Amino acid sequence: MRFYISPDSITPLKNTIEIKDKTEIHHIRDVMRLKKGDVVNIFDGKGSEFLCSIEDVRRDVVTMEIKEALVSRSNIPLNITLYQAIPKKAKMDFIVEKAVELGVNRIVPIVTDRTVPDIKDFTGKTERWKRIGMASSKQCGRTILPVISDVIYFNSALIDSKQKDLVIFASLDKENKLLKNVLRGLTPKTIAVFIGPEGDFSPKEISMAKENNCSMCSLGCLVLRSETAAMCVMSCLGYEYGF
Numbered sequence: 001m002r003f004y005i006s007p008d009s010i011t012p013l014k015n016t017i018e019i020k021d022k023t024e025i026h027h028i029r030d031v032m033r034l035k036k037g038d039v040v041n042i043f044d045g046k047g048s049e050f051l052c053s054i055e056d057v058r059r060d061v062v063t064m065e066i067k068e069a070l071v072s073r074s075n076i077p078l079n080i081t082l083y084q085a086i087p088k089k090a091k092m093d094f095i096v097e098k099a100v101e102l103g104v105n106r107i108v109p110i111v112t113d114r115t116v117p118d119i120k121d122f123t124g125k126t127e128r129w130k131r132i133g134m135a136s137s138k139q140c141g142r143t144i145l146p147v148i149s150d151v152i153y154f155n156s157a158l159i160d161s162k163q164k165d166l167v168i169f170a171s172l173d174k175e176n177k178l179l180k181n182v183l184r185g186l187t188p189k190t191i192a193v194f195i196g197p198e199g200d201f202s203p204k205e206i207s208m209a210k211e212n213n214c215s216m217c218s219l220g221c222l223v224l225r226s227e228t229a230a231m232c233v234m235s236c237l238g239y240e241y242g243f
Helices: 022-031 091-101 123-140 154-160 179-183 203-211 226-241
Strands: 002-004 016-019 039-043 049-057 062-070 079-085 106-111 166-170 190-195 215-218
Touching: 002 022, 002 123, 016 022, 022 049, 022 062, 039 062, 079 091, 079 154, 079 226, 091 106, 091 123, 091 226, 106 123, 106 154, 154 203, 166 179, 166 226, 179 215, 179 226, 190 226, 203 215
Parallel strands: 002 039, 079 106, 079 190, 166 190, 166 215
Antiparallel strands: 016 062, 039 049, 049 062
């Protein structure tokens, strides 16, 4: 059983952890009904994880003793940023959850020419996506929390991706190479992945991506949903680079 705790709640030199976050206290005390003596794993979202024994459970604080510092087995050899066009309804929730499970380090929601949601303030949604990313990290064993960035426009996303070793731009353009051919022989350390909205990127955006030397790629002969495309690319990267 794993719980996320902010680094400032952990005092390794004193072998103690004090949990004051109301959500985690509720989960420990009321949902899981843990008590003194129960053993759990605690990770700080920065790469550290500890085996702990619960010492005290109260309404306002849960105290734990650190028994052992654990060695992480969930380190991903690549740094992957997903630039995801925001889809309709709650599909972005699914994309965030599954992308984190598949090893994405950073998710950047983007507004494109064909993005459907017409929302002026994405603050509430961004906070929700951060919570989903944290919960997914707890479930899948990651020790470093993914970064969920603020929503940006397509132009800014292209600029933001320029420092990556490889920029994969998935679209329905018939001239694109298959993803396996794009990856062949490459050993990048940082990768950017662009996934479009329902209806694909616009011709203007595809032209801009080509001008910015993105690696234009096809995901096969079938037309995938936006949320399926993101999972397809991440699964292929995991297979190709062994994580």
